[in-house]
Amino acid sequence: MQTQSVEIVEVGPRDGYQGIGPFIPTETKIKFLEQLFRAGLRRIEIGSFVSSTAVPQLRDTREVLQWCAKLPDLQAQVLVPSERRGREAVDAGARRLVFVLSVSEAHNRNNVRRHPLESVGDYERLVAGIPAEIGMRLDIATAFDCPFAGRVPEAETTSLLDRLIPIRPDAEICLCDTTGRADPDHVGRLLSQAMQRFPNVTSWALHAHDTYGLGLANVYAGFRQGVRVFDASVGGLGGCPFAPGATGNVATEDLVWMFHRMGIATGIDIGPLVPLAREAANLPGALPGGRVRDAISASNERCRAQTPEQQVRA
Amino acid sequence: MQTQSVEIVEVGPRDGYQGIGPFIPTETKIKFLEQLFRAGLRRIEIGSFVSSTAVPQLRDTREVLQWCAKLPDLQAQVLVPSERRGREAVDAGARRLVFVLSVSEAHNRNNVRRHPLESVGDYERLVAGIPAEIGMRLDIATAFDCPFAGRVPEAETTSLLDRLIPIRPDAEICLCDTTGRADPDHVGRLLSQAMQRFPNVTSWALHAHDTYGLGLANVYAGFRQGVRVFDASVGGLGGCPFAPGATGNVATEDLVWMFHRMGIATGIDIGPLVPLAREAANLPGALPGGRVRDAISASNERCRAQTPEQQVRA
Numbered sequence: 033m034q035t036q037s038v039e040i041v042e043v044g045p046r047d048g049y050q051g052i053g054p055f056i057p058t059e060t061k062i063k064f065l066e067q068l069f070r071a072g073l074r075r076i077e078i079g080s081f082v083s084s085t086a087v088p089q090l091r092d093t094r095e096v097l098q099w100c101a102k103l104p105d106l107q108a109q110v111l112v113p114s115e116r117r118g119r120e121a122v123d124a125g126a127r128r129l130v131f132v133l134s135v136s137e138a139h140n141r142n143n144v145r146r147h148p149l150e151s152v153g154d155y156e157r158l159v160a161g162i163p164a165e166i167g168m169r170l171d172i173a174t175a176f177d178c179p180f181a182g183r184v185p186e187a188e189t190t191s192l193l194d195r196l197i198p199i200r201p202d203a204e205i206c207l208c209d210t211t212g213r214a215d216p217d218h219v220g221r222l223l224s225q226a227m228q229r230f231p232n233v234t235s236w237a238l239h240a241h242d243t244y245g246l247g248l249a250n251v252y253a254g255f256r257q258g259v260r261v262f263d264a265s266v267g268g269l270g271g272c273p274f275a276p277g278a279t280g281n282v283a284t285e286d287l288v289w290m291f292h293r294m295g296i297a298t299g300i301d302i303g304p305l306v307p308l309a310r311e312a313a314n315l316p317g318a319l320p321g322g323r324v325r326d327a328i329s330a331s332n333e334r335c336r337a338q339t340p341e342q343q344v345r346a
Numbered sequence: 347m348q349t350q351s352v353e354i355v356e357v358g359p360r361d362g363y364q365g366i367g368p369f370i371p372t373e374t375k376i377k378f379l380e381q382l383f384r385a386g387l388r389r390i391e392i393g394s395f396v397s398s399t400a401v402p403q404l405r406d407t408r409e410v411l412q413w414c415a416k417l418p419d420l421q422a423q424v425l426v427p428s429e430r431r432g433r434e435a436v437d438a439g440a441r442r443l444v445f446v447l448s449v450s451e452a453h454n455r456n457n458v459r460r461h462p463l464e465s466v467g468d469y470e471r472l473v474a475g476i477p478a479e480i481g482m483r484l485d486i487a488t489a490f491d492c493p494f495a496g497r498v499p500e501a502e503t504t505s506l507l508d509r510l511i512p513i514r515p516d517a518e519i520c521l522c523d524t525t526g527r528a529d530p531d532h533v534g535r536l537l538s539q540a541m542q543r544f545p546n547v548t549s550w551a552l553h554a555h556d557t558y559g560l561g562l563a564n565v566y567a568g569f570r571q572g573v574r575v576f577d578a579s580v581g582g583l584g585g586c587p588f589a590p591g592a593t594g595n596v597a598t599e600d601l602v603w604m605f606h607r608m609g610i611a612t613g614i615d616i617g618p619l620v621p622l623a624r625e626a627a628n629l630p631g632a633l634p635g636g637r638v639r640d641a642i643s644a645s646n647e648r649c650r651a652q653t654p655e656q657q658v659r660a
Contacts, residue, residue: 212641215607216566245556245600245637246607249563252530275644279637286559293529293560323559323593327526330589 037297039075039261040287041237042068044312045096046077046111047281048269050087052317058092062099067308068266069106072300073284077130077263080111081121094124101125109169113144114151115158128167130206131155135189136178139210143173152195159200169204170196171239176207176214176222179274183213186222190229197230204235204261209250211274212243216253223257237261240282242321243272247282248290255296262287266305267312268321283322285309302328351611353389353575354601355551356382358626359410360391360425361595362583364401366631372406376413381622382580383420386614387598391444391577394425395435408438415439423483427458428465429472442481444520445469449503450492453524457487466509473514483518484510485553490521490528490536493588497527500536504543511544518549518575523564525588526557530567537571551575554596556635557586561596562604569610576601580619581626582635597636599623616642 045065049056068076078100079093093110100108109128112118118129133151134140140148159168174181175189193205207222219238227236238254240247240262251262264287270280288300306328313320359379363370382390392414393407407424414422423442426432432443447465448454454462473482488495489503507519521536533552541550552568554561554576565576578601584594602614620642627634 213607215604216563217608242559242637243641244603245562245597245641246604248559249530249566249604252563252566272641272644275641277644278641283559289558290529290560290563293527294531323556327557327559327586327589327592330586330591 035295035297037260037299038255038291040073040284040298040300041075041077041109041261041263042073042266042284043077043239043263043281044265044267044269044284046080046090047263048265048267048312048318049089050080051271051273051319052089052269052315054317055089056315058095061092061096064308064312065096065100065106066103067304069103071304071308072298074105074299075107075109077111078108080113081117081124081126082111082113097121097125107167109167111171112158115154115161118158119161122162122166126166128169129158129162130169130171131158132171132173134173134178134210135184135192136174136181138180139174139178142180148192149195152192152199155196156199168200168202169206169237171206171208173208174210176209176218177211179211186225189222190226193226193230197233201232202234204237205230205233206237206239206261206263208239209241212241212246212272212280214240214250215246216249219250219253220257223254223259227258235261237263239263241270241272241280242268242282243275243278243280248286251282251287252290267309267318267325269312269315269318270321271319277319279319279321281321283309283320283324285324285328286322289324349609349611351574351613352569352605354387354598354612354614355389355391355423355575355577356387356580356598357391357553357577357595358579358581358583358598360394360404361577362579362581362626362632363403364394365585365587365633366403366583366629368630369403370629372409375406375410378622378626379410379414379420380417381618383417385618385622386612388419388613389421389423391425392422394427395431395438395440396425396427411435411439421481423481425485426472429468429475432472433475436476436480440480442483443472443476444483444485445472446485446487448487448492448524449498449506450488450495452494453488453492456494462506463509466506466513469510470513482514482516483520483551485520485522487522488524490523490532491525493525500539503536504540507540507544511547515546516548518551519544519547520551520553520575520577522553523555526555526560526586526594528554528564529560530563533564533567534571537568537573541572549575551577553577555584555586555594556582556596557589557592557594562600565596565601566604581623581632581639583626583629583632584635585633591633593633593635595635597623597634597638599638599642600636603638
């Protein structure tokens with residue numbers, strides 16, 4: 033019997049870092065990437081090509097990207113919100129792009145100051161202008177819910193996909209729960225509709241947030257529906273710009289824990305991941321999330337504190 | 347189309363309080379029960395009849411129970427671990443008992459100093475000795491995983507149920523994830539096997555812990571399998587004795603949030619529940635959990651902080 037497996041995409045170095053105020057030195061970022069790689073992570077969103085005024089934390093993505101060439105087995109992806117930024121990224125050596133746009137007009141305008149259909153045009157021009165061997169993923173933000181407009185009907189998301197998917201049929205499609213307000217039935221329903229409508233998509237991915245505690249339930253619902261690629265952020269780094277003080281991305285170590293308990297391989301070693309998650313959570317200005325980090329640390333402390341005799345008595 | 351519904355059983359006043367050191371005054375407990383009732387909770391585990399040396403926090407369960415008679419619509423249930431304690435509870439006026447025992451021998455011995463089959467005998471004598479109109483629930487602890495013995499095979503849990511269910515076929519059966527280490531596939535699998543084996547059980551319940559972040563995913567898996575009764579603790583009160591510092595029970599407000607997002611009725615008003623959850627989380631000595639409390643409070647703060655003009659600009 034073949035073991036089932038999933039791919040966990042580490043997005044902490046992009047989605048996790050971008051909201052952190054104090055600049056994380058480039059060498060710290062690089063050292064952390066190396067440690068994540070050693071723990072078994074093979075696809076990492078290492079940064080973004082965006083305005084360094086808007087996101088000063090990621091102004092060194094170019095240098096981080098250059099360093100990544102040293103690890104040929106690392107699939108380093110970078111986020112881009114426009115044709116111009118996409119071309120910049122490719123010129124800087126990026127081999128995998130993540131083009132982000134929102135289903136919701138209000139959110140897309142807030143993010144990139146244009147209508148979603150203008151972003152579709154931008155994507156089309158980007159795809160036409162870069163080599164076909166550059167890996168492509170589409171991050172469909174507000175695929176479920178918008179911080180400004182509320183719940184997004186499934187048909188709005190699939191209509192946008194109608195326009196996007198033919199542009200590059202081999203692109204990975206990642207549905208993003210930007211606000212963390214999707215529920216597992218909603219995740220299952222939209223994925224079911226989308227998978228039926230676009231049977232030739234080679235890879236579906238899910239980007240879940242844990243803001244309202246539903247992150248892992250949504251990942252599970254996505255898994256049951258057939259998704260095998262999941263975004264996560266070590267230590268649950270990320271926060272939620274729409275609910276300041278609340279948590280954001282699902283924690284990588286929580287996903288690894290869940291899938292391993294279910295007998296699903298991730299290729300990731302949770303042993304070294306937990307101290308890394310602690311380190312990430314302790315970054316100045318970080319807003320961490322996740323449960324497994326504390327649960328495993330606490331269990332370990334307890335085991336260390338018990339003498340063999342005490343263990344027999346327990 | 348009829349709206350689907352679930353019943354959320356508030357266990358904070360028992361499972362949440364029992365680990366809190368500083369004694370919560372009886373009048374505080376009663377006031378809190380009243381507020382929970384006003385928020386729409388109709389079944390509450392209000393305490394336990396156990397050794398007051400082992401669990402001094404709940405030494406006033408008898409008085410709390412007497413007060414509950416003032417709210418005829420409140421279904422107050424009390425936990426008992428033995429025949430003796432069960433009789434005591436009934437003599438004190440309890441109308442609904444929760445008899446707890448563990449599948450795992452190590453855990454049952456740790457909890458009640460006897461083999462699970464001795465507990466079965468105890469249960470049998472209790473059932474024989476009390477009126478049939480006393481409501482009965484069985485809490486099957488370590489139904490999935492034991493802090494001492496690890497993963498519990500499904501067959502061990504169903505074998506114990508083979509002995510228990512015929513004793514009182516109308517008892518509600520609650521499968522408890524004592525350690526929080528069940529995963530959603532495990533929950534679905536055990537429930538599927540148990541429901542098929544015991545088709546005449548009138549009510550299945552699930553007691554999920556969020557220690558490793560899987561609480562809501564497990565509740566969702568239980569719901570998909572047909573469970574309609576779920577335990578939860580307001581503010582996620584509870585902690586985990588086997589991973590000190592980690593969280594325990596799933597938070598009532600998180601469950602209410604999830605089910606409402608899914609269009610499932612709970613009869614509970616999340617508006618007054620969130621400040622109650624904050625109050626519970628702030629009890630001296632409390633170990634809270636859950637996400638919705640912070641997420642909703644943060645969203646509200648943000649809305650209040652924004653002037654209408656700012657909202658238009660956002």
